[in-house]
Amino acid sequence: MRLTVNGTEHVLDLDPRTTLLDALREHLGLTGAKKGCDHGQCGACTVLLDGRRVNSCLLLAIAHQDSHVTTIEGLDGHPVQRGFLEHDGFQCGYCTPGQICSAVGMLDEVDRGWPSAAADDDPLSDAEIRERMSGNLCRCGAYPHMVPAIRQAAGR
């Protein structure tokens, strides 16, 4: 099968059961996306699929041969990455690649005017950022620093 990751097309011979996450980690050596829960509940595996944030652990690689995948390795010096560094938005770092990819996708959703369940007037209020990022868990509890990191990346 064929996979396009961070602008490079790869041809791989994979079992149909292979998830996108396993293809990235075990077959392409891109170990930034993490296998936390492997059930779509923690967000550590988040990557961008055609620009949209997704849980790569729940996607079968064979079904996404025509898509463009962006992983944390493909986000070189993105404003969200700088925000996480400047605001100390992590402790152990395990969830961080997923948090950052999710935040990149989330900020694009805000730019497109997508609503969230928080329903605040300001789509980048604390409550909005927390709601929009609720698909990413952090066992260290570094959330309070991620919120301003993400808002800074949005130019605020």
Add this chain to the structure above:
Amino acid sequence: MKTFAYRTAVTPADGLEPGAVFLAGGTNLVDLMKLGVATPDVLVDVNKLPLDEIADLPGGGLRIGAGARNSDVAADPRVRRDFPVLSEALLAGASGQLRNVATTGGNLLQRTRCRYFMDASKPCNKHTPGSGCPARDGDHRDLAILGASASCVATHPSDMAVALAALGATVRVDGPAGRRVIPVTGLHRLPGDTPERDTVLEHGELITAVEVPPLPFAHRSTYRKARDRASYAFAVGSVAAALDVHDGVVRDVRLAWGAVAHRPWRAFAAEERLRGRPATRAEFTAAADVELAAAEPLRDNAYKINLLRRMTTAVLERLAEGARR
């Protein structure tokens, strides 16, 4: 995960070979395959079918393609303006990542999150017919209070389906035997003696679209969800409602409940009770009680009766207050 063959669907009417299932977003199916609860021989990928359009229907309704992603439906300006209950229900469910992948058809066909169903090593009449239901005497705090049976007390987990049930939406289906239209309220079965069948769909039938009919007063509609944490959790109870009040009297109302039954529960008896009555707190509660009279709670989920009574009253009061402004 058990091995399977993979192919892409060519037309919606293709149908399925024995042992095959359709793959849409896969956010539930792939998970159940990892857990060994779903063990298909063949996956037929429907993502390449052109089924993702959201189109206007004459008179103000919408046809939402079965392949439209939950996030796109929730963000659609027509949905937000004319059927806010549907946008709110979608946004109350799952996470941003899941909504970007999960489809309209797949959301309707997701399976229960009953912990016994999700565990292939446990007895469960839904995943292994005849093996028994440990939930009835076990962990059933989240499970059904309406329409359950001795063999299954599972709930349908969708938020979106509750809004669609309230809105009187229909499901368009295609398959080798032809096309048909099914009301959302008639898509999911009650469990009875055959809880292994979630819906009335036959093997090989594919949902191609959901149609939301015109409902002018649905611009005043809303969804409220109770759950164990502030976000990203399944409901323990939810309410979808639309209310039409004229001169302080309920002219029309649509009401449906989630997380209380094997299907999204349209509260027809409560609606019937309310039409023509004063739009007051007491009447709203009385209507909820008419519907809840049929409840048969288990040891640990009787709390849902009061929860639904109070949520229904609060949601209808809020909609009535909005109408006065």
